[in-house]
Structures are given as C-alpha cells and as structure tokens.
Amino acid sequence: xxxxxxLGDEAxxxxxxxxxxxxxxxxxxxxxxxxxxxxxxxxEATSVYSNWCTNEKTAMEAALGMSYVGKRALVxxxxxGMNVCADAFINSAVSGINGGLVVLAADDPSMHSSQxxxxxxxxxxxxxxxxxxxxxxxxxxxxxNYAFExxxxxxxxxxxxxxxxxxxxxxxITLGESRPQNDMKPTDDPRRWVLLPAIAxxxxxxxxxxxxxxxxxxxxxxxNLYRDGSDHSLGVIASGIAWNYFNEAFPEGSPYPAVKxxxxxxxxxxxxxxxxxxxxxxxxxxxxxxxxxxLRGLLDDKNIDGRLNGKLPRxxxxxxxxxxxxxxxxxxxxxxxxxxxxxxxxSMCAGCGHRDVYESLNKIIAxxxxxxxxxxxGCYTLGALPPFNAIDSCIDMGASITMAKxxxxxxxxxxxxxxxDSTFTHSGMTGLLDAVNTKSKITVILSDNLTTxxxxxxxxxxxxxxxxxxxxxxxxxEHIRVVVPIAKNKEEIENILREEINYDGVSxxxxxxxxxxxxxxxxxxxx
Amino acid sequence: MKCDIILSGVGGQGILSIAAVIGEAALAEGLxxxxxxxxxMSQRGGDVQSNLRISSEKVDSDLISLGGADVIISLEPMExxxxxxxxxxDGWIVTSNAPFVNITNYPEEELLKEELATLPNVFSFDVxxxxxxxxxxxxxxxxxxxxxxxxxxxxxxxxxxxIKRVFSPKGDEIVDMxxxxxxxxxEAVKGxxxx
Numbered sequence: 268x269x270x271x272x273x274l275g276d277e278a279x280x281x282x283x284x285x286x287x288x289x290x291x292x293x294x295x296x297x298x299x300x301x302x303x304x305x306x307x308x309x310x311e312a313t314s315v316y317s318n319w320c321t322n323e324k325t326a327m328e329a330a331l332g333m334s335y336v337g338k339r340a341l342v343x344x345x346x347x348g349m350n351v352c353a354d355a356f357i358n359s360a361v362s363g364i365n366g367g368l369v370v371l372a373a374d375d376p377s378m379h380s381s382q383x384x385x386x387x388x389x390x391x392x393x394x395x396x397x398x399x400x401x402x403x404x405x406x407x408x409x410x411x412n413y414a415f416e417x418x419x420x421x422x423x424x425x426x427x428x429x430x431x432x433x434x435x436x437x438x439x440i441t442l443g444e445s446r447p448q449n450d451m452k453p454t455d456d457p458r459r460w461v462l463l464p465a466i467a468x469x470x471x472x473x474x475x476x477x478x479x480x481x482x483x484x485x486x487x488x489x490x491n492l493y494r495d496g497s498d499h500s501l502g503v504i505a506s507g508i509a510w511n512y513f514n515e516a517f518p519e520g521s522p523y524p525a526v527k528x529x530x531x532x533x534x535x536x537x538x539x540x541x542x543x544x545x546x547x548x549x550x551x552x553x554x555x556x557x558x559x560x561x562l563r564g565l566l567d568d569k570n571i572d573g574r575l576n577g578k579l580p581r582x583x584x585x586x587x588x589x590x591x592x593x594x595x596x597x598x599x600x601x602x603x604x605x606x607x608x609x610x611x612x613x614s615m616c617a618g619c620g621h622r623d624v625y626e627s628l629n630k631i632i633a634x635x636x637x638x639x640x641x642x643x644x645g646c647y648t649l650g651a652l653p654p655f656n657a658i659d660s661c662i663d664m665g666a667s668i669t670m671a672k673x674x675x676x677x678x679x680x681x682x683x684x685x686x687x688d689s690t691f692t693h694s695g696m697t698g699l700l701d702a703v704n705t706k707s708k709i710t711v712i713l714s715d716n717l718t719t720x721x722x723x724x725x726x727x728x729x730x731x732x733x734x735x736x737x738x739x740x741x742x743x744x745e746h747i748r749v750v751v752p753i754a755k756n757k758e759e760i761e762n763i764l765r766e767e768i769n770y771d772g773v774s775x776x777x778x779x780x781x782x783x784x785x786x787x788x789x790x791x792x793x794x
Numbered sequence: 795m796k797c798d799i800i801l802s803g804v805g806g807q808g809i810l811s812i813a814a815v816i817g818e819a820a821l822a823e824g825l826x827x828x829x830x831x832x833x834x835m836s837q838r839g840g841d842v843q844s845n846l847r848i849s850s851e852k853v854d855s856d857l858i859s860l861g862g863a864d865v866i867i868s869l870e871p872m873e874x875x876x877x878x879x880x881x882x883x884d885g886w887i888v889t890s891n892a893p894f895v896n897i898t899n900y901p902e903e904e905l906l907k908e909e910l911a912t913l914p915n916v917f918s919f920d921v922x923x924x925x926x927x928x929x930x931x932x933x934x935x936x937x938x939x940x941x942x943x944x945x946x947x948x949x950x951x952x953x954x955x956x957i958k959r960v961f962s963p964k965g966d967e968i969v970d971m972x973x974x975x976x977x978x979x980x981e982a983v984k985g986x987x988x989x
Contacts, residue, residue: 272817272827297834380834436856437813437829439821508856515855587855599861602878605909607901609872613805613840614896646838653898722834 273440275433278404279371280305282411287446289338289366290316292326294693295722296345297380298434299373303343304725314448319719321728322664322693323348327355330368334424335460337452339367339415346374347381349390351664351694359424360394361470362462365454367415368424373434376554376584382644382661384582386555391426391531395474397481398426398531399490400507404438406529410490412446417484421477422455430553430584433508478532486536490529493537498522502545503594504538506558509551512590533558547572549593553585612652620780621647623752624714625657627760628683631768638681638768639674643667643695645687646720646782658685665694671709672702681768684711689719692729696736702773703741710767711775713737714752716782724785737775746774753780795825796849797947798858800877803869804894805837808935811960812867813844815939819948819956820848828853839896841873848947865945869938870894871906871918878913886987887913888942890921890934917941917987924982925975933975940979944986950976 273281280302283291293303307317316333320326323344330340344352349372356370372387391398399414401407407429418425454460459470485491503521505513506528513525524545526537542548542562550559550573559573572578578593579585588598615621624647632638642648642658643666650657660670667684668691675682686695691713702709713733719725729736737747748763750756760778767774799816801809813829820827825848832842845858860879865886868874874889881887887910893903910916919941925934936957939946943953954973961969 270821272821272829274831301833379832432830432856435831435833437817437827437831438853438856439827511854511856515859587857587859591859598859600879601861601883602881602913604879605875607872607905607909608876609897609899609901611804611839611841611873611897613838616838649838 270439270441272437273404274301274435274437275404275407275429276301276435277305278408278440279411279427279429280309281440281442282408283341283369284309284312284315285443285445286412286415287339287448288315288341288415289448290330290333291341291343292320292330293343294320294323294326294348295719295725296348296373297722298375298431299343299345299371300722300725301434302371311445319726319728323352324355327352327359327370331355331359331364334364334366334368335454337366337454338449341369341371343371344373345381346372346385346387347383347663348372349387353390356390356424357394358462360396361467361474362460363422363470364418364424365452366449367418369411369414369418369427370424371427371429374428374430374554376430379431382663384554386557387426387428388531388554388557391428394426395478396423396426397421397484398428400428400529400531401433402507402510402527402529404433404436405440406490407433408440409443412443421481423474423477428507430508432553432584482532482535485530485532486534488530488534491534491537492527493540494525494527496522496524499524499545500547502526502541502548503551504528504541504548504558505551507553509553509585509590512585512587513551513594515587516591516594516596528558533561538562546570549573549578551579551585551590551593613649614652615646615649616783618783619646620716620752620778621650621714623754623757623760624685624712624778625650625655627757627764628685628712629655629657631761631764632681632683634765635681635768638683639679640683640685641667641670641674642684643686643690645690647685647687647714650685664690665698668695668702668709668711669698671711672698672705672707675707675709676705680708682709683768684709686711686713687720688713688715688717688729688733689727691733692727692736696740699737699742699773699775700740706772708771709773710764711773713775713777715777715779717779718782718785720782720784724782724788733777742773742775746770746772747777748774749777749779751780752778795947796851797864798862799846799848799946800858800863800866800880801844801846801868802866802873802877803842804873804896805840805842807869807894809842809844809869812935812939813846814960815936815953815956816846816848816946816948817956818959819952822955822959823948823952825850826853828856830856841876843877864947865942867938867942869921869935871910872901875906875909881913884915886915886917886942886945888917888938888945888987890938891918892920892922915987917983919982921979924978928974928978930971930975930978933972936972936975937979940976940981941983943976943980944983950980
C-alpha cells in the first residue's frame with residue numbers, strides 16, 4: 268500500500284477529508300495552520316469548504332451551523348484560539364450537534380510560538396465532551412473518522428487535542444478508504460438548539476447523564492490500552508506522544524505495567540487497575556498535569572510521580588530526556604553545551620513595512636515624555652526586540668486597542684496601539700468601537716501588510732476594507748490616514764503620526780504595504 | 795539500520811529541503827521515519843532545526859535524545875555548535891564554515907573554528923564555493939547534503955531518488971541542478987567522511 272510522508276497536521280487534514288467533512292473552519296495559528304492549508308490545496312477536497320475565518324469564534328459557530336444541517340465539519344485552532352471560541356464551544360456541548368463536529372486544538376507546550384502553554388484538555392473536561400489525543404501521526408490519521416463517528420453517535424462535539432511535536436513532525440502514513448460526505452438531514456429534537464434556561468437545564472441534565480457511558484467508551488476504546496509488565500514497583504500512565512518517549516526509554520520493552528491514554532474522559536478502570544497493582548505511578552503527559560492532578564486529588568496521593576512533585580519539570584514540553592530521567596535512567600550526553608553560542612532570536616524580514624513603521628514611530632514618540640505603545644500579536648510583535656524596542660505590551664489578540672483605551676481613560680498620553688490587519692479583524696474592531704463611543708484619545712496604527720504574515724501568509728479577512736470598517740465604526744474620515752511605509756515617505760509618516768497623536772480623539776493610521784514574503788512568493792510564481 | 799540526524803541553520807536557509815530529500819529517500823527504501831520541523835515565529839531569521847530519525851525498526855520518539863545524534867548537518871557553523879549536547883560520542887558534524895551574522899553579538903569566527911576543532915569528527919567547509927564552482931549556487935543546501943551523504947545511512951542512489959521526488963514538481967531543470975549539487979558535495983569529501 269502506498270505510504271505518504273506527512274506532518275501530523277497533514278495526516279489529520281487528510282483523515283478529515285477522507286472522513287467526509289463538508290467544511291473546515293479555522294483561523295491560522297501555529298502549530299495548527301497546516302491542517303487547513305492542506306485541505307485548501309488538496310485535490311481530494313475540492314468540494315470541501317475551506318476559506319479562512321475572521322477568528323476562532325466565527326469558525327466554531329460556522330462549523331456548528333454546518334453540523335446543524337447534518338454535515339460533518341472540522342474546526343482548527345491553536346490552543347489560545349480555544350479561549351476565543353470558548354463560548355460557542357462550551358454551549359455547543361449543551362445543545363449537542365447533528366452532523367459530526369470535531370474541534371481540533373493544537374497546544375504549544377514550551378511556547379515555541381505562543382504566549383502561554385495552556386492545555387486544551389481542561390476545556391474538554393469543562394465542556395464534558397469526549398477527547399482524543401493521538402500518540403502518532405498514523406493514529407492521528409486513523410482517529411479522525413472515529414472522532415466524527417463518535418461525535419455523531421453521542422451527538423456531541425469531540426475535542427481532538429495535539430501538541431507541537433505531533434503537529435510539526437513528519438512520518439509515513441498508510442492511508443485508508445474515503446467516506447462520502449453526509450447529505451443534509453434535519454436535526455432530531457429541534458428545541459435543543461434554543462438554549463433558553465428551561466431547555467438548557469434539560470439538555471445539561473442529559474449531558475450529565477451521558478457521562479458514565481462516555482467513560483465506558485473510553486475504557487473500551489482501542490486507542491487506550493493496558494500493557495502489563497514484570498516489575499510492579501512502578502506503573503506508568505502516558506498520554507498522547509508521551510507514550511513514545513516512554514517506549515523510547517526501553518528499546519527492549521518496558522518492565523513496568525503501563526496505561527496508554529489517547530481517549531478521554533480518563534479510562535477509569537484501566538487506571539484503577541494500574542494504581543492497584545503498582546507501588547508507585549509515574550504520569551507522563553505533554554502539557555500541563557491534567558491527568559496527574561485528577562489522580563492526586565485535593566489530598567494528594569503520595570505514590571504518584573509527575574510534574575507536581577518535581578519528578579518532571581513543572582513547565583515546558585515533555586522530551587525523551589526528561590522522560591528518561593523520570594524513569595531513573597542517566598542521560599548519555601558526551602559534549603558540553605558550547606559556551607560561545609548565543610541566542611539568535613527571530614526578527615522582522617529585511618524590507619518589511621513594519622520596520623519603516625517602527626522607525627518613524629520611535630522617532631515621534633521620543634518627542635513626548637511618557638508615550639506608551641500597546642501592541643498585539645503578529646510579526647510586528649518582534650518590534651519588542653532590538654534594534655526597535657518599540658512596544659510596551661503584547662497580551663492577546665486585539666488587546667492593543669482596548670489597553671490603549673483603558674490607559675487613555677486613566678490619563679495616559681500618548682496612548683498608541685500597533686495592530687496588524689488580520690489581528691484587527693480577528694478581535695480589534697469591537698474594541699475600536701468602544702474607543703469611538705467614548706472618544707478616547709488613542710492613536711491606532713493598523714499596520715496592514717495585506718496578509719496573515721506570521722503564520723505564513725494566509726488570507727486576511729479585512730483586506731481592502733479597513734478604511735470602510737473604521738469609518739463604519741465611527742472613526743472620523745479625516746482621522747483615518749493611509750500611507751505607504753517606505754523610506755521615501757518617512758517624513759510624511761512622521762508628520763501624520765505627530766498630528767494624530769495630538770488629536771483629541773480616536774485616529775487610525777494605516778501604513779499599507781504588501782508583506783515582503785508574500786511579494787517574493789508571487790514574483791517567483793510569475794517567473 | 796538506524797540514523798538520527800540533526801539539521802540546523804537559520805530560518806530561510808533551506809534545511810527543510812534537506813530534510814524532505816532524506817525523508818523521501820528513506821520512504822523509498824521502506825524505512826521508518828520521524829522528522830520534526832520548526833514552523834512559525836522562529837522561521838523569521840531565528841535558529842531553526844529539524845530532528846530526522848530513520849530506522850529499519852519502529853521509531854518511537856519524534857525527538858532525538860541528548861547524546862544520540864549520529865550526525866549534525868548544519869548550514870551555519872554556530873548553529874552546528876548549538877546542538878553538540880545532542881551529538882553521539884562518535885557522531886559527525888558536517889557544516890558550512892560561513893557565518894550567517896544577523897545578530898550584533900555573534901561570536902568571533904576564530905572562536906567557532908577553535909571549538910569545532912576540539913570535536914572528534916568534523917567536516918567544515920566552504921559550501922558556497924563548491925556550489926559556485928559547480929554553477930549551482932541556488933542549491934547550497936543540497937551541496938551540503940552531498941558532503942554529508944555517507945553519514946546519513948542511505949546510499950547515494952537512494953538520496954538521488956529522494957532529490958527527484960522532492961524537486962520534480964518544480965521541473966526537470968531544477969532536479970538536474972540539485973543532482974549536480976549533490977554530486978559536487980559528495981565529491982568535496984573524497985572517499986567519504988574519515989577521521
């Protein structure tokens with residue numbers, strides 16, 4: 268059978284296509300971006316709806332709409348996207364679904380490209396939905412159809428959780444059969460979609476009543492297993508890719524009994540058996556101590572090892588090395604870390620328009636005693652690093668505008684916001700309306716490079732609509748200033764910035780120039 | 795067979811093409827493969843690496859353990875040194891000797907040379923000069939792969955199949971250029987890597 272060398276993300280995408288999805292809804296975010304990108308480019312998926320969404324909440328809701336009429340839909344996001352779509356996600360578990368609905372969250376322990384390392388499994392538990400966490404790329408592929416079947420069988424969304432190393436590691440995948448897309452079909456129990464309190468209370472009780480059955484499914488799932496061993500001094504529970512690091516430590520096979528967890532809620536009977544038969548239990552999981560905390564409980568079982576008692580590092584991703592140490596092995600390092608090697612942080616590309624923006628902004632705010640520049644999430648966050656050192660904050664998508672407003676409300680001046688085009692439509696627009704309504708004295712620099720650049724150049728939802736959007740939200744037309752950020756226009760940009768910072772109200776400066784990376788790519792294509 | 799390879803460089807230098815070629819070659823040979831990549835923020839001029847593990851047996855971990863790499867293939871000398879804690883006792887470093895200086899505190903080139911010289915198995919060379927001489931300046935990364943080819947546990951024939959698979963979507967001309975680059979690199983290490 269033919270094998271394909273695929274990233275975990277790509278295996279998931281192909282698994283979803285072959286599971287008969289009718290749509291994928293997503294906002295780009297590392298390490299999840301390649302799933303949707305693969306579906307967009309796949310010849311097998313020409314009938315699958317796959318345009319990028321404005322944010323994770325609109326994605327989740329659109330997918331729920333597709334599910335409502337009976338079709339299968341996939342939603343993809345990075346872990347922090349779960350925060351954005353949480354309202355829709357949690358409530359979709361209360362309403363339940365019609366066509367299969369799988370929500371994929373790609374977590375980023377060690378924060379390779381993120382501002383925190385939150386573990387999406389907590390969301391799954393919170394919403395009381397089944398979760399899947401593949402241990403290998405092949406399993407990720409195989410699990411996708413199962414995820415949709417499970418979703419349809421239980422009439423609930425299923426959370427599919429991966430971490431960076433699964434998302435961005437390639438392996439050879441053996442492919443399975445394709446399943447056709449669902450036909451549209453009316454929902455059963457149409458009232459359950461109207462979450463008025465009386466209906467929501469009924470539905471919530473139904474969800475609660477479903478829980479013992481969902482645990483039983485986990486206990487019997489082929490993706491979970493109990494593997495016996497000869498040495499019962501230790502038992503190991505390993506979830507997702509932690510299973511691989513555990514096996515890696517024992518090339519000849521582990522002497523310790525072990526439970527592999529790739530489906531949640533936790534398979535209670537398998538874990539109870541392990542706890543009973545072993546003196547101690549080591550919990551291995553890539554991410555936060557989700558399983559470990561549940562096992563310890565409030566009163567803390569002293570026979571459990573993991574991240575919470577220092578056996579493994581409390582923060583950061585699991586590795587084959589920290590797993591080895593936790594299992595009592597030595598590290599066989601032969602060469603010391605070099606003392607002359609220095610960090611090489613990422614930086615904005617040569618020729619990037621954000622550079623011109625920061626050069627001018629730095630010059631102008633130096634004219635004021637106490638300017639603060641609130642920024643946001645994207646390539647321009649790199650303006651925090653030398654040589655620019657230009658920004659004072661980066662918290663979450665859209666926060667630059669609202670933080671500038673809050674600071675301005677408290678008397679801060681100048682209060683400047685720097686936000687990218689895609690981040691602006693993702694979560695900045697609503698905050699701008701707040702600022703307009705209170706006539707806050709803020710200057711928003713909407714640095715528009717016509718793309719979602721940080722994640723590799725995906726379409727940006729508001730391209731060529733920003734002046735209209737800002738005007739529609741109530742920004743005065745004479746305080747919407749568009750400029751091309753190139754060296755030649757330096758003086759013009761600086762004058763505009765000075766004028767608008769001094770304006771007593773909301774102004775939006777839009778430096779607009781195509782991302783240098785997407786420009787290079789399109790020039791290359793033309794050749 | 796089993797070979798654990800660390801590929802390193804600076805974002806944009808082209809380590810992922812090297813990884814793709816080795817990966818496709820290993821796939822064609824029916825071997826097991828796992829290969830991690832760096833996507834996202836670091837690609838913007840930061841340090842990037844790829845762990846590539848190929849084996850005739852099942853490969854468990856996607857990541858290589860400390861002290862476990864059979865070879866470090868690097869497009870940049872400081873980036874090669876960054877991963878020496880992962881280098882096996884008898885492992886090789888095959889690296890370009892050309893610093894890529896995009897930071898202000900880049901170490902002195904002489905110090906890099908000295909430190910590389912303290913390691914037992916190093917082949918550091920002017921990859922770009924070889925590429926220029928062969929007229930394949932756009933395939934510097936594949937020249938480097940050619941030089942490291944005897945350390946990656948695959949035959950030259952298999953690696954050339956990998957090159958064909960990876961570059962054929964870009965046309966025959968690009969395939970030929972990369973085959974030429976690969977051979978020029980292999981030629982630069984006459985008789986393979988030796989102590």
